[in-house]
Amino acid sequence: MTASILVADDHDIARAGLIAMIGGQDDFHVALDVRDGVEAVEAAAHHKPDLALLDIRMPRMDGLAATREIRRVSPGTRVMIITMHDSLDYLEAAIEAGATGYLLKDASREDILRTIRRVLQDDAFFDGPLVAKLLRRAATKPQTNSSALETLTIREREVLSKVAEGLTNKEIARTLKISPGTVKIHVERIIGKLGAGDRTQAAVMAVRGGLVATSRDEEP
16 A cells, blocks of 8 residues: 655645656655645645645645644644755754654755655654754753653663664664664654654754764854
8 A cells, every 4th residue: 555645835836846756656646735734734634644745835824833733633644844945943843843854845856755755664854964953053052851861771872872863763773783673662762751752853852961962063
């Protein structure tokens, strides 16, 4: 059974282009396409797609608000933001809203397809350079949940550090010489202990708490 995808973008040409770009795949298909956030939430509530691809700036309800609502009305639907805005504020807001992916529209077709598959496999992905900047920003902010960080085991800290580097579960498994299934269990436990919404939120919390080091030498 192929995964179903909902596409939401108020620009007809952009929406049609994205649909054409990701069409013809064996493992997923575009089941629905809508023009704004309100329609996206209604479609998600009714059809329960596996993944929603949302633009950020849309009429009536933007992609960030739609993300929160979709996660509420259809918890099984993963949300991926695909936008032209390389804004750290938007990225952070998307993570906090519950998005499991954030990719820029100028990404290649191969990157978009690869990211869709990662998100569908429950492996969150966010634009690498943007996440690096976000983690550097996070390192300058105080962490208020340090007690939760202290509950992590040594192995969980190792896994979290690799998550913060942007590695997938399979890549973490190869690096730490454990199975991908074990990595998934560790990630789920880390998210639960930290009270994070997803792996990226957990990475941000770890950086803020000083648990995971990040370079500040690059431009913010």
